[in-house]
Amino acid sequence: MIWHRTDSVAKSQDSTNVIQPNGGHDEHMTRNHLEEVALRLLEQTRTDHPDPYRIENARLFSISALNEVRLLGTSADVYTAIASIPCLHKTIGEDLILAIETGGFASPVDDQDVPPSVHPKRRRVRLVVVSNRDGDSGSALEFSDAPGEPITTPSGQGHLADELSDAMRRLELIQSLPLNDPRRDKSADQE
Helix, strand or coil, rough: EEEEECCEEEEEECCCCEEEEEECCCCCCCCHHHHHHHHHHHHHHHCCCCCCCCCCCCCEEEEEECCCCCEEEEEEEEEHHHCCHHHHHHHHCCEEEEEEEEEEEECCCCCCCCCCHHHCCCEEEEEEEEEEEECCEEEEEEEECCCCCEEECCCCCCHHHHHHHHHHHHHHHHCCCCCCCHHHHHHHHHH
């Protein structure tokens, strides 16, 4: 699967869909499938940065059932980007998956007492986490000292994956409101 990027949109040029259109949103969207989507996006965005492990701004993407990948926005703070998701409900529309790409430091999972950025065993990492409309997630990451050897998980783990899944649930709630509900307008005012 190759996505050909045009400005902020990438389209699949392969007959194998990363996202299976099925009229609904995720009968076929298993966690393993989300892991594959995260891996594809990790691979496709690698060359977007001068140094893929020193990403200045987190990027928020949406992915449609037609494999269109749209860049929704960037933020120096990954959690600010995620917090903006419900406010982007009109822009996101019916897209099936949201993805966040970011970079930073990772530390051993069994030693969480020290922040990753100052941990003596820290490693630079680039990470893509994706979430579907049910709040299921998947992720792919790559360490700077092991380029080309991505690690995937069929269910995203950690605070970032949890925040993305929660934002998707809030998006679903806003989009489920009637069009004339003032709570939709209040969210739209924040766009």
